[in-house]
Amino acid sequence: GDTNYNAVSSAAATLVIDKKELTVTGLKATDRAYDGTASVELTGGALSGKVDTDDVTAVMPISGTTDKNVGANKAVTFSTITLSGAKAGNYTLKMPAVTVSIDPATLNAAITPKDKTYDGGTSAAADSIGYTGIIGSEDVYVAGGILTFESKNAGNGINVTAAGYALCGTDAANYTLGTVSAAKADIIKRTIQITPGAASKYYGQSDPPLPFSY
Numbered sequence: 771g772d773t774n775y776n777a778v779s780s781a782a783a784t785l786v787i788d789k790k791e792l793t794v795t796g797l798k799a800t801d802r803a804y805d806g807t808a809s810v811e812l813t814g815g816a817l818s819g820k821v822d823t824d825d826v827t828a829v830m831p832i833s834g835t836t837d838k839n840v841g842a843n844k845a846v847t848f849s850t851i852t853l854s855g856a857k858a859g860n861y862t863l864k865m866p867a868v869t870v871s872i873d874p875a876t877l878n879a880a881i882t883p884k885d886k887t888y889d890g891g892t893s894a895a896a897d898s899i900g901y902t903g904i905i906g907s908e909d910v911y912v913a914g915g916i917l918t919f920e921s922k923n924a925g926n927g928i929n930v931t932a933a934g935y936a937l938c939g940t941d942a943a944n945y946t947l948g949t950v951s952a953a954k955a956d957i958i959k960r961t962i963q964i965t966p967g968a969a970s971k972y973y974g975q976s977d978p979p980l981p982f983s984y
Contacts, residue, residue: 789862792819799870804944806905810834824857840944843869874946877903879912883930883955892919909939924959
């Protein structure tokens with residue numbers, strides 16, 4: 771052998787193979803209108819980053835939750851996605867971030883005006899208000915508007931218009947105002963009570979005008 775070197779025995783080395791991180795692509799939440807619930811529908815989702823044809827899979831969630839209120843790009847929580855398959859032990863999974871937008875629900879109001887006795891004006895008052903679009907028993911209603919008869923004159927089935935109404939209530943922020951309609955109503959003729967006054971004349975004179983009040 772070569773006399774310039776001393777022979778030594780080889781030392782063992784340790785090779786550490788770290789698990790490969792996978793990601794999820796295409797998992798999306800379905801945007802929707804406000805319905806008073808926190809539920810969110812999820813669709814899609816696929817593993818990305820696995821080596822060739824390694825046997826590693828995951829079941830994607832189909833639902834999640836967020837807070838119930840209206841808003842854009844709201845964070846969605848869902849059950850942890852777990853890896854399975856013969857090669858799953860060689861991987862870790864980075865959980866995806868998913869967001870959803872919840873749009874306001876539409877509320878419509880239908881007002882029944884009160885009939886009134888002729889007063890020379892066109893103002894009207896609400897007798898009752900019906901709603902469509904309210905979720906359950908949530909606190910939302912319309913207020914602050916005015917009702918106006920189309921004509922000041924007495925008659926039946928006079929058109930009434932509604933204007934200036936706005937949403938109120940603790941849940942109003944989750945709604946948008948659609949239509950506010952008003953039914954027809956009557957203006958009833960006013961009854962006038964005439965009270966005659968006293969008058970006198972001398973014999974042979976013409977009848978004097980008869981005074982009266984009402």
